[in-house]
Amino acid sequence: MDNNIVYIGSKPVMNYCTAVLQVMANNDSVRLMARGRAISHAVDVAEITRNRFLTNLVVDSIDIDTEELESEKGEPRNVSNITITLKK
Amino acid sequence: MDNNIVYIGSKPVMNYCTAVLQVMANNDSVRLMARGRAISHAVDVAEITRNRFLTNLVVDSIDIDTEELESEKGEPRNVSNITITLKK
Numbered sequence: 001m002d003n004n005i006v007y008i009g010s011k012p013v014m015n016y017c018t019a020v021l022q023v024m025a026n027n028d029s030v031r032l033m034a035r036g037r038a039i040s041h042a043v044d045v046a047e048i049t050r051n052r053f054l055t056n057l058v059v060d061s062i063d064i065d066t067e068e069l070e071s072e073k074g075e076p077r078n079v080s081n082i083t084i085t086l087k088k
Numbered sequence: 089m090d091n092n093i094v095y096i097g098s099k100p101v102m103n104y105c106t107a108v109l110q111v112m113a114n115n116d117s118v119r120l121m122a123r124g125r126a127i128s129h130a131v132d133v134a135e136i137t138r139n140r141f142l143t144n145l146v147v148d149s150i151d152i153d154t155e156e157l158e159s160e161k162g163e164p165r166n167v168s169n170i171t172i173t174l175k176k
Contacts, residue, residue, distance in 0.1 A: 040127035043168040047154045051166075062150040064172070066135045078139075080131040084152070 003027070008034035008042040016045040020086070021053060029060060029087035035067070039082045046084045060085040091115070096122035096130040104133040108174070109141060117148060117175035123155070127170045134172045148173040 004027045006019045016032075023030045034042035050057045063083045071077040092115045094107045104120075111118045122130035138145045151171045159165040 037125070037128050039131050040125050040168065043127050043152050043170055046152060047166075047168045051154055059152065062152065064131050064134060064147065064150065066139055078135075080128065080135045082131055 004029055005031045005033055006045075008032055008038050008045055010038060010041070013041055013044050013048060016041070017049050017053060020045060020049050024054060024057070024088070029085055032084040032086070033081065035081045036079050039080065042082055042084055046086060050086065054088075056088055057086045058088075060087040092117055093119045093121055094133075096120055096126050096133055098126060098129070101129055101132050101136060104129070105137050105141060108133060108137050112142060112145070112176070117173055120172040120174070121169065123169045124167050127168065130170055130172055134174060138174065142176075144176055145174045146176075148175040 004023050006016055006023060008016050020030050020032070032042045032045055046059065050059075062085075065081050066078050067081055068076050069079050092111050094104055094111060096104050108118050108120070120130045120133055134147065150173075153169050154166050155169055156164050157167050
């Protein structure tokens, strides 16, 4: 069931748009997941995909949450994340 | 009606948390608005406020959109934005 997830990182935004198009070729929905600074990229990917490539897509839901990750020094660090679900 | 908006930019996240607390002292809801790279800060402000300062706050809605702004060279440029509404 998790084959419709695209993890958004710091690569060029168009790479993720391509990944979303690939997912949507075989699914009715796609979930964009991102943490920390990549959160703004996830919003960019959602908006560019909807406005330019798949104008029939709508935002189904947007959820935000906090995860406790370990920093490089081994200390706990709270990091925000976002999940944007787009569907046909 | 627009006195419950906090615009999120590139200042330290805690500044915006303080602004949210100020708004919530006199309102039942607050709207966090951010553009571009500040989008991830808006999610941080929402999460930190909810987890640390006002644990009775819930995410009422999250909306994303695209605005056409003018770049420094006078060219049109699409910028994503987010509006996170928190309420008691």
